[in-house]
């Protein structure tokens with residue numbers, strides 16, 4: 001059960017309610033949800049979990065939605081983890097796994113957050129919900145809202161790939177394509193929510209949405225410790241692509257909460273990966289300094305964030321786990337898009353596979369040792385950005401309908 005919200009900047013505590021950020025610290029005052037962990041420990045035993053639905057709602061005691069409250073019915077979470085030995089060999093580590101978040105209802109990890117966002121909007125009595133997004137948060141919100149009959153208003157930057165816009169429109173959201181950056185779309189959404197009384201689903205600042213992303217961490221912990229092929233332990237490293245910083249912070253929190261309720265031992269180190277053209281959190285990590293916003297430039301649209309809202313929490317978790325952060329160039333992201341598919345059998349979008357490029361870089365730099373094991377969270381499906389996939393994949397062979405033309409390609 002949710003007990004309070006605590007500002008990660010000044011430590012001020014508030015009772016759970018319709019809050020976005022800390023009243024004292026403003027937009028820098030990200031609020032962190034806290035729970036009755038003794039109650040959660042008593043309720044969430046292995047036996048009890050065995051009887052729970054295989055969705056994010058199995059962790060009800062650690063989610064900010066009251067029992068019995070309205071929830072989107074779309075099956076969200078409990079995505080598969082697949083081992084990828086050929087990928088491990090290519091990365092130069094002992095074992096590697098991919099968690100395929102593309103298997104969520106709208107094909108990205110954002111469904112976990114949007115399910116919570118829609119439940120909170122209904123709980124607080126809003127008649128509509130809004131968000132600004134580079135694509136996946138918006139597609140997932142459009143679907144979750146549609147599943148509950150809640151109108152959705154969505155602000156997208158011009159850069160968003162067409163398949164993601166198609167998802168919004170097909171689910172019936174009102175879509176504003178903002179002639180400007182993600183940051184401008186974000187500010188416009190916030191102002192529109194204040195003026196029209198819509199619930200703001202911007203996960204950069206909303207304290208509840210990140211709790212949805214947390215379920216990916218709870219799942220990794222549960223799936224790994226329950227599966228004999230993991231020898232009862234979690235991987236040494238969990239690699240996550242980073243834009244605003246909510247996903248990595250949420251996943252790390254979930255891993256730790258699973259330990260806190262007594263169901264896991266050692267918790268993995270977090271590897272945060274940004275695109276080189278949008279890497280302000282990596283720079284702050286390396287410089288041990290504050291965040292300097294940048295003008296983002298990367299083909300990985302879902303992590304093209306120049307002014308990340310949740311950088312403090314991301315850095316706090318990376319440091320707390322003795323983790324690391326790396327930035328990777330777009331060319332390496334496209335290489336990893338191929339590797340994830342050809343060596344691991346999972347088709348990710350550029351932001352979904354950037355974490356793999358980061359793993360490779362961290363092994364090359366000696367940050368991750370060759371004896372290590374690692375799990376990469378493939379946060380979004382590759383069909384969300386077909387153009388980048390085609391850039392990574394090469395071209396078909398154009399031939400005449402003639403067996404000799406086939407022989408000319410394959411030899412023999």
Ligand SMILES: *Cc1c(COP(=O)(O)O)cnc(C)c1O
Nearest residue numbers: 136243244245246247302379380
């Ligand atoms: C949103 C997103 C991320 C990054 O999440 P943040 O919370 O912004 O750090 C990574 N990959 C995909 C596919 C995403 O949609």
